[in-house]
Amino acid sequence: MDIPHISTALKTGGYIPDESLATLLWMGLTLQRPMLLEGEAGVGKTSVAAAMARVLKRPLIRLQCHEGMDLNQAVYEWNVSRQLLEIRIREAQGALDGLKDDLFSEDFLLARPLLQALRATEPVVLLIDEIDRADEAFEAFLLEALAEYQITVPELGTLKANSIPLVILSSNGTRDLSDALRRRCLYHYIDFPNRARETDIVRAAVPEADLRLVEEAVSFIHGLRKEDLDKKPGVAETLDWVRVLHRLDLKALPDDETMLQNSLFALLKTRADQWQMTPDRLRKAMGRRAPGVDAGIVPSAS
DSSP: OOOHHHHHHHHHOOOOOHHHHHHHHHHHHHHHHOOEEEEOOTTSHHHHHHHHHHHHHHOEEEEEEETOOOHHHHHHHOOOOHHHHHHHHHHHHHTTTTTTHHHSSHHHHEHHHHHHHHHOOSOOOEEEEEEGOOOOHHHHHHHHHHHHHHETTTTEEEEEEOOOOOOEEEEESSSSOHHHHTTEEEEEOOOOOOOHHHHHHHHHOOSSSSSHHHHHHHHHHHHHTTOSSSOOOHHHHHHHHHHHHTTTTTTSOOHHHHHHHHHHHGOOOOOHHHHOOOOOOOHHHHTOOOEEETTTTHHHOO
16 A cells, blocks of 8 residues: 555545545555554544554554553453362362463453554554553553564563554643653644645545635634643534534524624633633634724724
């Protein structure tokens, strides 16, 4: 699968990549290397993995990282209840020889996302989402899995991958990742899309919306992102907002500033951001002048 094919297939599946992202995905497939996607929340990092799973017709396995995550949640744990049941059965049968080895065999192993991806009989897409939320100890454990595509289980030894997954890690940049992890990955920073690309994204995701509405909404959001906001609206918020406006039977952004401001619940996700979006700032984001101010006329100071 070459770069143009990947780009076309993603577009057909509803994800609009730029050339640099399509190139990265081709490199990841060709080299069988993990890919680290970094960028602000809402720019579509997670959607890349879902889109590639659709394109490649592979299952998507997702590991959602969080603070304090341990190996039992991410890699494997032993099925303790089943082990206890096996002990009771073997005691009743008087067949305790070799019990310890039997209890710590793969039959009693519960595979979590990382091990599921490596032991799958057919290649999968593995999304390690928000790796920056996990702690450094877990990040260090990943190095073996990502470098060698294998996991060491003390009781069993080294379990090698049955198939090589397409691995995508996402990071919102909340903490610095180690150089060792970065060296093992191909890297791409995903920024907010430019106006033309974001328009294409919205038209693909909300084809029923009027073109003028889409263009005005995208233009407004690009103006909004220039404001000093706690959380700039991402592509996901753009899509939600356009869907809201379309459901209101609007063909363009409303002239009614109250209606427009109320619709921003889909865009602005903190109290401070909603509070500071005054009518003047709304007009600025829309490229409109204040009422009573004509082009080229400066209001009198009197």
